[in-house]
Amino acid sequence: MENGRSQFPFPYQAYTIQEDFMRSLYSALDQGKVGIFESPTGTGKSLSLICGALSWLTDLDNKRKEEAAVRLQESETSLSSSDPDASSQSSSAEPDWISSFVQKKAERDLVSKLKEDEIKRKKREERLELIRNNVQLKYAMKRKSCEEDEAFKLLQLSKEDQTGAEANQDDEDLIIAEYESDEESKSKNRFSVAEEEDDDELVEEHVTKIYYCSRTHSQLAQFVHEVQKSPFSKDIRLVIMGSRQNLCVNEEVRRLGSIQRINDRCLEMQKNKHEKPHHDEGAKRKRGPPKSVCPYNKVSALQQMRDELLGSVLDIEQLLKLGRETHSCPYYATRLAVPQAQLVVLPYQMVLHEATRRAAGIQLKDQVVIIDEAHNLSDTLSCIHSAELSGAQLCRAHSQLSQYAERFRSRLKAKNVMYIKQVVFVIEGLVRALGGKVGQNPQSQSTQAGQTTHIHSQANIWQKRKLLFFFPATEMLTINNFLFRAQIDNINLFKLHRYFEKSMISKKLGSFVEKYAGSGMTPHTPVSSTKENRRTEGLNRYLQSLHVNESTAPVPTNVQQGSLETLAASPMMQVESFFMALTNSNADGRVVIHKQGNLSESSVKFLLLNPAVHFAQVLKDCRSVIIAGGTMQPVSDFKQELLFSAGVGEERIAEFSCGHVIPPENLLPIVLCSGPSGQELDFTYQNRDSPRMMDETGRILSNICNVVPGGVVCFFPSYEYSKHIVDHWESAGVLTRLANKKKIFQEPKKANQVEQVLAEFSRCIQRCTQQGGGNQTGALLFSVVGGKMSEGINFSDDLGRCVVMVGMPYPNIKSPELQEKMSYLDKHLTHSGGKSPGQALIENLCMKAVNQSIGRAIRHRGDYSSIVLCDRRYSRPGTLAKLPAWIRSHTRTHQSFGPAFAALRKFFVEKKQKLT
DSSP, X not given: OTXXXXXXXXXXXOOXXXXXXXXXXXXXXXXXXXXXEEOOTTSOHHHHHHHHHHHHXXXXXXXXXXXXXXXXXXXXXXXXXXXXXXXXXXXSSSOHHHHHHHHHHHHHHHHHHHHHXXXXXXXXXXXXXXXXXXXXXXXXXXXXXXXXXXXXXXXXXXXXXXXXXXXXXXXXXXSXXXXXXXXXXXXXXXXXXXXXXXXXXXXXXXXOOEEEEESSHHHHHHHHHHHXXXXXXXXXXXXXXXXXXXXXXXXXXXXXXXXXXXXHHHHHHHHHHXXXXXXXXXXXXXXXXXXXXXXXXXXXXHHHHHHHHHHSOOOHHHHHHHHHHHTOOHHHHHHHHTTTOSEEEEEHHHHHOHHHHHHHTOOOTTOEEEEOSGGGHHHHHHHHTOEEEEHHHHHHHHHHHHHHHHHTGGGSOHHHHHHHHHXXXXXXXXXXXXXXXXXXXXXXXXXXXXXXXXXXXXXXHHHHHXXXXXXXXXXXXXXXXXXHHTTOTTSOHHHHHHHHHHHOHHHHHHHHHHHHHOTTOXXXXXXXXXXXXXXXXXXXXXXXXXXXXXXXXXXXXXXXXXXXXXXXXXXXXXXXXXXXXXXXXXXXXXXXXXXXXXXXXXXXXXXXXXXXXXXXXXXXXXXXXXXEESOOOOOHHHIIIIIXXXXXXXXXXXXXXXXXXXXXXXXXXXXXXXXXXXXXXOOOXXXXXXXXXXHHHHHHHHHHHHHOOEEEEEEESOXXXXXXXXXXXXXHTHHHHHHHHEEEEEOOSSGGGHHHHHHHHHHHHHHHHHTOBTTBOEEEEEEETTSTTSSSOOOOGGGGSEEEEESOOOOOTTXXXXXXXXXXXXXXXXXXXXXXXXXXXXXXXXXXXXXXXXXXXXXXXXXXXXXXXXXXXXXXXXXXXXXXXXXXTTXXXXXXXXXHHXXXXXXXXXXXXXXX
C-alpha cells in the first residue's frame, strides 16, 4: 500500500482523469489526509470515488489479515520455543519463574485473541456467503414472514373488536420517569430493538469502514446504483441509512405523516416492548387495552434482515421491499448492520450532527468519511446547528407544558416538577425578549418598541409603518447578552439540555398533545371525570383560538387540515434544539431577534458563525476525510473557514482538481461586456433596473435564440429581478419576439411543479429538434441562481445548448445575518490578497452560485454547450480565477457584441456540420 496502486477495478475503460482521481484518492486515504477533490459533473466522479476508496479498503483488509497471520505464527513459535536463559539474565528483583510465567501468559493471551479474532472473521464471512448463495434459506425465511404477517393481521382484527369497549387508556405512559441525577451518566449505545438478554447477540465490534454522505436521498440512491454497477457489488457489505419516515414499513405508523409523530409513535412502541409486567399478587390490575408494540421489531427478524442486507447491495426501495417480505424493520435492521458494514451510505445530518451520530450508533474513530456535493458544506453545517422559534411556537409550547404539569402535578416527582418549571420560565423569557406575554393570543399582540399592545383590525396602516420605521425589526445579540435580555442568565442550560435528553420530555409532551388535542380528534373526556375536563379544556380552547382566522374569507379544507395538524403537534423538539444551541460558546454564535409586527410571526433564531467548531470533532476522530464536489472552487475560503479554523494543518490537506472529459472544441465560454447597441453590461444593483439595461438584455437573448438550437437556459440573480425584467419585456414586446423562436418557460415557485415544467420543457425541445416546430427551434427557460433548477437538475444535450448568466448573483449585503458573519470572519481570519475575509466571503458566495448554475449543461463526454456570462465584471482577473479550471481555461472575453456573436454562430454551425 505504501507504493499505492497503478490499476483499479472499473466497470469499463476509465478515462485518464478518472485514473488520476483514483490514484490521488487512494494516496490521500492511505496517508490519512483531508482531501478536497473536484471533478466536474459528467466525469464519472461517483464511480471514481467508489472504485478508488473500495480498492484502498480491500487492500487494507488484506494487509491486516496478512499481518495478523504473521503475528499469530510468530507468537506461536515464540511460545513453543521460549529461551529459559533469557529469564535468568533478567535484572528484575522478581524470581525467574515468575518473570517466565508472566511472559508466557502474555504470549498465550495474544495468541488466544488473534485466534478468536480470526474465528469471528471466518464465521462472519461464512454466514454472509451462506446468505448470498442459499436460495432455499431465503424461501424459508420468506415463508416464515408470510405466516407471521397473517398472524399479525388476525391479531389486529381481534384488537379492533375490543376498541369500542375499552377506550379509556391509562395515562401512565405519559408520565415522565423519575429523574435521578443531574450528572451526566455514561453514554450507552441504545438501539431499543432487543431485550437485555439479546444485547450480546446484536451488538458487534465496528470494522474499518467508509461513511459516504450526500445532501438528498435521491443522490444517495443514485450512489447506491453506481455501487451496484461497480466490480465491488458482489463482495462489499453496504448499508444505506435514513430516517424513520423513509424506512418505516408499519403502515399504522406511516399514516401519521409528520416525522415527529412517526418518531414519537415508534419510540413509544419500543418502550412498551421493553416494559416488564408486574406480577405482585397484591397489586391492583389496571384496566384498559394492552399497549401496542411494533410487530416488525423482533430480534430474530432483525438479525435475519441484518444478515441479508449485508449479503447484497440494496437501495431504499429494495430495503423496504425486503422489510415487508421478512416482516422486520429496515430502520433498526440497518442500525444493527452498521458495525459490520464496510460502506455506510447516509445523509449529511447523520454524520455532521453529534447527537444524531450518537443516536444512530455511528462511530467515527479511525474511520473514513467521504462528503459528496460538498460545495455548500460550510452553510450546511451552519444550518444543521442553527435553530429558530416563532412566537406562536413558544406560546404553544408554554401552554402545552403548563397543561401537562397541571394535569399530572400529583404524579410527577419533585425533581421533574422543578425542571419543568425551569423550562417554562425559560420559555417565558424568550417570549418576553420578543416583546410579548404568555397566556394571550400571539396573533393579537404587537411586538413594537419592546412593549405589548394589541393590534385592532381598524388600526391606522400608516401608523404601523411609522412604528416599523423608527424601531428596527431585527436585532443581533451575543448569546450572553441575549440571556441577560431574556432574564434567564441564572438558568443552567447545560443541565436543562441533559434533562431533555434523559427524561424524553419532548416525546412525552408530544404524546400528551396528540392524545388530547391532536390530529383533529376531540380529547377523550368522560362525563364522570369533570376534573379532567377542566384540566384539558384550557389547552383545547387555546389551540382553537390560534386557529381562528382574522379574515372572514373561507379557508380551503386542505389548509384547515394542515393548520390543525401543525397546531396539534408539539413544538418541544424545536424548543429543545434552541436550548441546545444556546449552550454554544459566546463567540461562536449570535441570537437574532426578528420582530414582525405581531408576536405570532416574530421569531428568535440562533445563528452559528463558526461551523468549524462542530466539524473539528469529525476531523479529529476520522482517519481521513474526503470532501468532494463537481465545483469546489473557490477553495481558499473553504480551507480557511472549515479546516484551518478546526486545527488542520496545511501538511494534512491534499487537493485534487481535474478537467472535463469533453474535447476542448465542445465548450464555448464567453464573457460579454456590452450588448448589440453598445450598452455596457453592468448589472449592479443601481443599474440593473434601468430600461436601457433590460432592453439590451432582451436584444442579447433574441440574438442568442436565433443561432442556438434546442434549449437555452437563462439564469437571473433573484426571483424579484426575474419577475421585474420579464414584466418589462412583456410590456415592451420583447417576450413576443423571443417566443417566435423559442417557447418560453419559467421556473415555478412551488417545488412540486418543477418536474412538470421540466417535462414540458424537454418535450417541446424534442418535438422541435426531431419533428420541426415551424419557426420555433426549441425552448427558453427562465431560471434563478440558487433556485430550484440551479442545483441537481441536468440540462444535458439539447436541453441546454446555451446557458446565459445575467449579472452576478451577489447576496444581500444589507442582511443583518450576513453582516454579522462578515464581521466575525474579519475578526477571526487573516486577510489575504488585499481583501478582508468578509469581502472574500461575498465574492465566493456569488461565484459558487455561478459555478453551480453554469455546470448544469455539460453532462457527458459527447455533450457540447456554450456559456454566456453577461456582465463586464466577469472579465476581472480575480473573478475569472474563481471559475472552475475546465471552464476558465477556455473562456474568452469580448468587449463588444459582434465578435462574441460571430464566435457563437460559428460554434453551432460547426457542430451542425459534424452531425450531418
